[in-house]
Amino acid sequence: MSQERLNCLRDEIEALDSDLVRLMEERRTLVIEVGNIKRALGLPVMDPTREAAVVRRAARLARDQGGDEELVRDVIWRIIASARDEQEGRWGPAANPESG
Numbered sequence: 373m374s375q376e377r378l379n380c381l382r383d384e385i386e387a388l389d390s391d392l393v394r395l396m397e398e399r400r401t402l403v404i405e406v407g408n409i410k411r412a413l414g415l416p417v418m419d420p421t422r423e424a425a426v427v428r429r430a431a432r433l434a435r436d437q438g439g440d441e442e443l444v445r446d447v448i449w450r451i452i453a454s455a456r457d458e459q460e461g462r463w464g465p466a467a468n469p470e471s472g
Contacts, residue, residue, distance in 0.1 A: 399451065403455040403459060404459070410459070418456060427449060430444050431444055431448075
């Protein structure tokens with residue numbers, strides 16, 4: 373292995389990290405919209421059945437791609453918890469209005 377290959381791999385990882393951050397922000401934007409719609413419809417933010425289905429689907433996708441199902445479950449649960457916090461105003465711009 374050469375230093376050049378190492379640098380190339382690191383560049384690829386950085387590009388993927390950028391994609392991951394962009395995708396998480398896109399997802400967060402959608403979650404905010406979902407939360408707004410739920411509030412308008414008088415629905416609760418927390419929907420354990422839906423959340424579990426989302427995690428199962430992500431784990432299945434990981435398994436189908438030969439990935440680490442447990443890692444994906446952990447990450448998706450964390451994203452869901454963060455989204456719920458934001459929908460409920462415990463995190464993000466709604467929780468800290470002077471930052472927005």
